[in-house]
Amino acid sequence: MRVISVKDYDEMSEVAGKIIAAQVTVKPDCVLGLATGSTPIGTYKELIKKYKKGEISFAECKTANLDEYFGISPENDQSYAYFMKDNLFSHVDIKPESTNIPNGQNPDAEEECNRYEEVIKKLGGVDLQLLGIGNNGHIGFNEPAEGFSCTTHKVALTESTIDANTRFFASKDLVPKYAYTMGTKTILGAGKILLLASGENKADAIYRMVAGPIEPGMPASILQLHKDAIVIADKKAIRLLEEKAPELITTKMN
Ligand code: PGA
DSSP states (O other): OEEEEESSHHHHHHHHHHHHHHHHHHOTTOEEEEOOSSTTHHHHHHHHHHHHTTSOOOTTOEEEESEEETTOOTTSTTSHHHHHHHHTGGGSOOOGGGEEOOOTTOOOHHHHHHHHHHHHHHTTSOSEEEEOOOTTOOBTTBOSOSSOOOSSEEEEOOHHHHHHHGGGSSSGGGSOSEEEEOOHHHHHTSSEEEEEEOSGGGHHHHHHHHHSOOOTTSGGGGGGGOTTEEEEEETTTTHHHHHHOGGGOOEEOO
C-alpha cells in the first residue's frame, strides 16, 4: 500500500486529479470506478478543469459507481446518480450511456445485484477505483461486520453512517436506511485503487486501515491485500498514523 501524505483537501484533490488524468491519458477507454461523498468533489473539479483545458477527454471512458441508496430515484437530488451528474458527468464529455450506477429503484435486490456484477464483468472490470473512507472504516457501503462482503449486495446502513449522512437531508428520518453497494471482492477486483481521506474525523480509520490488522470490523483494512492501492491523506487525516507508525507513510508532499 502506497501512502501519500499531503497538506490539505486541495492538495489531496490535485494529486488525485493528476493520477486519474494519467490513467485516462494512458488508456482513453479505461473503466473508472467512481465514488460519491464530500471527499471526491475536489478531485472531480480538478478533472473538469483538465477537461476544459483540453488536457483530457472522457469520450471513450466508462464508469461504474460504487453504490446507490435503495428506494431513491435518480432525479432525487440526494441520489448518487444525481450527485455524479451534478459534480462530474454534466461537465465533461462522457457519454451518459457509458456511466453505470446501481439502480436504487429496483426493489428486487437479487436481480439488481446480479445485473450490476454483470455490468462490471462486461466492461472488463474496473481499471482504477476511487474510494473515500467512512469514519468507521467503511468503503462503499461495506460497513464494519462479522465478515468481509463479497459481490454487489443490498446493505442496511449503520447508525454511524446514517448520522454522518444526515447532514445532506432535511432530517434524519429522510436518510435512506439501505443501499446497494459493490462488495469488498468487487472493489478488490479493480486494477488500481485510489483512496482519499481528508480531515480529523478520518484519522482513526486511516491509522487502523494502514497499520492495523486486516479484519472485517475495519472494512478498509482489506486494501492491504491489494497489489496496487494508493492512499492520499491530508495532515489531519494522517495525524494518528504519523504519530504511531510514521514508517508506513511512503511519500510526504507537505
Ligand atoms: P465523505 O464520505 O467523503 O462524505 O466523508 C466518505 C465515505 O463515507 O465513504
